Amino acid sequence: MKSVPVPLFLFFSILSSTVSQVVIHYTSSGGTCGDTCGYHGYAYTWCKQSGGNGKAWGYCSLEEGLEASGKHCASSCDFWGGSYRYCHLKNGGWNYCGLLRQQDFFPEYSQDNNMCLSSCRASKGCFQCDTAHGTQRCSPFRDVTPSGLPCHDNYRCGKFGHDVYRCQINNNESNWDSCGRKSLDKCVWFYSLAEICILPISQKEGQIIFRRERRANMLPPTKEEFKNAVHLIDNITSITSLPDVRPLATVHLYKQESIFCKGINYTNVEVKIGSANETVPIAHVLVPEFLSSVEVLRLAFYTSLHSTFYQPAYTIAVSIGEPMLCSLTTSDYPATFFAP
Structure with a gap:
């Protein structure tokens, strides 16, 4: 579907009315x-x-x-x-x-369609949350199973005639798993000087906005690499300190040179697969240094990773109050490899 430009006055009226x-x-x-x-x-x-x-x-x-x-x-x-x-x-x-x-609040639901009363996070290899009916499996993002595997492109998350949400996870028609329902797509994209979406959440500096930009060099990971990346993203528990990874892990976080835009420093991080000498990016996120929500940071990474697997791939730039409209190009920036 072609994006339709949105006047700035309409953008800011949307901005003030979308807090959920x-x-x-x-x-x-x-x-x-x-x-x-x-x-x-x-x-x-x-x-x-x-x-x-x-x-x-x-x-x-x-x-x-x-x-x-x-x-x-x-x-x-x-x-x-x-x-x-x-x-x-x-x-x-x-x-x-x-x-x-x-x-x-970002409403999340368990595999049994019960609202999560806690964040959907990984524990012992499986994503789960607390509900009024006890701890239940859940999905951290749309089209992702509780184990972290992506849904098959032809059978993404839906009911398919059942009472619960499920999806096929490979070409074997008998191989299905649950995929926790999301009450809404957290990003509804529209065009206003750039492709953006406004999240139903804010912090004191203003409404939180995602901008996306196509990345041609981000190629789809394998399902196992996708799963490992999902669990690595779930390990992010701080805005300022990214998690260490195991020495033999094939999925890593790389911190690029910060981007300075309109007086704000944006932390610039990629998720890459491969060794330290030969890597391929599979997710790319920029966030302002004063972002206070780790949940938003993880959501930005999930959004970028999801786009890379299902294509087209996007860099996600997080901003607060107004869209981040500076260049997102990072190919000339040196990278720092995060390892123990």
Whole structure:
């Protein structure tokens, strides 16, 4: 589909209206609601919970400052030395209540279509997250299985007549695996001086934006190399310090010379396969040095890696507040090999 230019005034109106927030409800015993907090046919508000006192359900509050029957609290909602939260009422009584937390959020789902209550991260070779129904397998990015393998190009992640999301992982028609659903494609690309997308998340300096630019020299990795790269990206836990890799690993992070654009230094990193003497890039990301979200950094790498495997390949430049429009060319920059 051909990209259509978007006027700058429309770009900034989109910028101000795309923050996606999720309200997480907690029960009076400290559990997390796994479904809607509501009356559900009773005179009090409750939900199915994960954690807390171990029971299947718990009292919750529809809004901050309300107790479970919908009345306004006259005190804070607290444990008050007990094992469940409650608040005092103006009439001298009390009732159960629960806390609420609102946050910018990338919704993720497990292989069973349950919303993840924690980030989808690798543990013992498999990606998983906590849900209201316990720990379940999940996918770190679209068209990726919980093990980190990419879906077959002809059978990408979908239901295919089943209740859960799944995909074929090689040419063997009987070889399928789950691929956790994503509630939305985190990037919806449009053209405004460059190809960009606006993420439903921000930090204090402004909205987070991805810009993509074609990279002709990034060639598709094998499925095993893709999997190794996914797990290497998952090991990124800091904006300023990239993870070390095993000496015999074939997938590495290479830090290029920083790019200076409009007063901002952009850290410039590639994921490459091969030995230190002969390498091929399979993902390329630039991020401003003041980026605060490691999740966004990992997402940028996943986005670039996904494009290289399924082609066309893109460099991803992360910026905040406005698109990064400087040259993304890095072929003349020296590289630093990250190794123990």
